[in-house]
Amino acid sequence: MNPTQTMDPAKTEVEQKYKVIGTRPIRHDGVDKVTGRAVYGADVQLPGMLHGKVLRSPHAHARVKSVNTEKAEALYGVKAVMTAADFPDAGSRTANLGELGEVPLKPMCDNVMASDKVVYHGHAVAAVAATSPHIAEEALKLIEVEYEVLPPVMDVLKAMEEDSPLLHDDLYTDELGEKSSKPSNVASHSRHVLGDINQGFAAADHILEREYRCATVHQGYIEPHAATAMWNPDGYLTMWVTTQGAFTVRTSVHQILEIPVSKLKVIPTEIGGGFGGKIPVYGEPVAAVLSRKARRPVKVVMDRTEVFQATGPTSGSYVKLKMGVTNEGRITAAETMLAYEAGGYPGSVVSLGGICMFAPYNVENLTIDMYDVVVNKPKTAAYRAPGAPNSEFAAECMIDEFCEILDMDPMEFRLKNGAKEGDIQCHGIPHPRIGCLETTEAARDCEHYQTPLEGPNRGRGVASGYWVNAGLTSSVTARLNGDGTVTLQEGSTDIGGTRTSIAMQLAEVLGIPVEDVVPSVADTDSVGYTEVTGGSRVTFATGWAAYNAGQSIRSQLIEQAAAIWKVDKDQVSLADGVIATTNGDSKSISIKELAADLSQKGIDIGSRETVTPQNHGGAYATHIVDVEVDPDTGKVTILRYTAVQDAGRAIHPSYVEGQMQGGVVQGIGWALNEEYYYNEDGHLMNSSFLDYRMPTSLDLPMIETIIVEVPNPGHPYGVRGVGEVPIVPPQAAVSNAIARAVGTRLGDLPMSPQRVVKALSAKS
């Protein structure tokens, strides 16, 4: 086993500077989670609760001509049946989904339950609530749906063809800002232009032009979606939901069902993974309507097949890329066309793919064309650095090909072209302080890269990655208790230990142990508005809110102590949990003592904070992977993997490492195995964990991590989001390693054994 390391030139200084930040305390919710006591979505049980099940379309593309629920309603134990007709008419209203922006409501409603058309295999058409899940399943079989089956459109390029069957008669391409006159499966075409592409190619000594494809892949969280609703006759609706954003669920349900936000409380349960896939609503409005109709609490839990068929996934994509470099290894131009599948309704993450694609490099001449295209697959959702892996895979593979042509070290190429502060990005905005070059230098200098790889059919691949990160709104409420501890209600749901990484930032301000901060995840009635847990933003933004809460409590304590001591508050300071005078009269009191005193006097010390930070800055990573290819079977074995990443400031290094390791392994699954298989009728053929092959412990070595810390000037502690960028480099790193191992370049994901064997036989 190889150790994990933290590379920080200023570590000693940091160790002196911070008492809590940079340490590795045990998470506050840890005991609940190792004893089975933590309550996840499906664990919610209420008196009189019913079980809801959803009927799903057996067709990929069809008109729904009629739905007859009479027989299901008559089954013993069935308490309510619903269809899309039970939703209010969406009209032309819109809903705001935070990281995913403003989206029209009608497609969102239709995705939750189809009104007139089903647009993917597994699309919901009706639902039943019954006294047991088995009775609900039996009732689904009694619902009669008449379909007019239409030809499915399963491939992004075919969907773009002039004569392709149309998913939506009323979808007109937004063509560079203008609405086109003819309906199409292309929802939008947008473009970034920088410099002069023709001049750039004219200056190049080498030009490559290639195509790259990514299969549709799923987020693959282990906990299926689950929602429980209790809609009381007085109009108040309470929901227990496993979600990345309680407020986003509140907004979505409020808009779909037209229920006022004041009458809707969302209580987030523990969440068993999300990776972007638990931002949209699916069963939440369904559970609510069933509860209203049955006048009892209703729980809707998906099974694994439903999760694969009807939630997530991320976009399958086609990328065409042309790049030019000089003999000295300078990128002179890049021209690309990105076509991303949105699934059944518009709204892929192609624009993020465009922004990220060349961000690790300073490219002065570029053109990026981006197409958002509907196909008969589930409506795509965000997946960890949404959009970035698809496009950066292409760029990073081609750069490695240039390195081979030029006989240049991949790290040297990256350092020569690497992006730095002030360089203009594709959308015209200059980079802030970023850690791109420092990350690459650390990767170049690390023991793994400096150790030669030997043996037949083995190769080492390198790739870099960038992700934009997000700021967005976050809130916390903090209260000082009479014993000097602080209760901290956080608006962000906790998917990976953020209760603690947020609490650590408050503890640092007050100089108290993190164990003296008691964090909890609050419901939508109990804390200020908070955007989703996504965009690598929680430790950054919600942590900042906690920092502000700490500062406020600190000021209040100083004021109170100053009043007691009858000195000016400027003559009082707080450090290491002790308030003391600085005027030489040596008065001091611990936070615990002062808290007890204030509590007895009935003086409440606390703070509620909301922040919307703007300068989150982007995240950079460079990965190194050693693989061995079995030329007979095409199996690719990961021998060694090192991920290097700029974390700005690692608040809890174990959790930073964990994000890096988890992202890498999802990227390896994406690279080698994961793929939605559709047959010619558009039926999903591998909707189980057996057939949708995610990496197991046996497929992997330890994942080595090197944390680089280039403090982000846009955060009080220098934090940079870390969660998403580690999924970006692995796909290209593995492809580049295979190329170096066996001399064949694979541009289509996944690089499954059959694809590898095919490529090897084509080569020979």
Place this chain on the structure above:
Amino acid sequence: MAAKVHVTATINGEPVEFLCEPRQSLLEVLRDELKLTGSKEGCNNGNCGACSVILDGLLVDACIVLGAEIDGCTVETIEGLMGPEGLHPLQQTFLENAALQCGVCTPGFIMAGKALLEKKPQATEGDIRHWCAGNLCRCTGYDKIVRAIIDAEPQLEVKK
């Protein structure tokens, strides 16, 4: 609906009796009838290991055992792991190694780790990776889980 079956078993050291439908899985019985929701459903077809429990000393996926099958059997679930002296060494090393992120696969991994170390107290990294291949984790990349199980070995030896 078929008549319910009367089942008597020992769960986490205590005698338990319950009625279940013949079609109900052990996982459904544990979660819905006995309110032991620590065992999780990730797939309901034996592919993810989130519902791993120990049945008469054997590691099984509770979702592919019928509730009616455990009559006369002994079942250990995550809820029974903590003793009077506190957390089980595996529970402690999972916390110390930050071996969980979302935590939903954790009960299954801890039960799998327990079954392995009972069989092979000095399991190597390779043994652990092989044994735990029936448990899926999507958050951690397995690195810290494997370390946590290795770290528990000396503590379990001392306990013996």
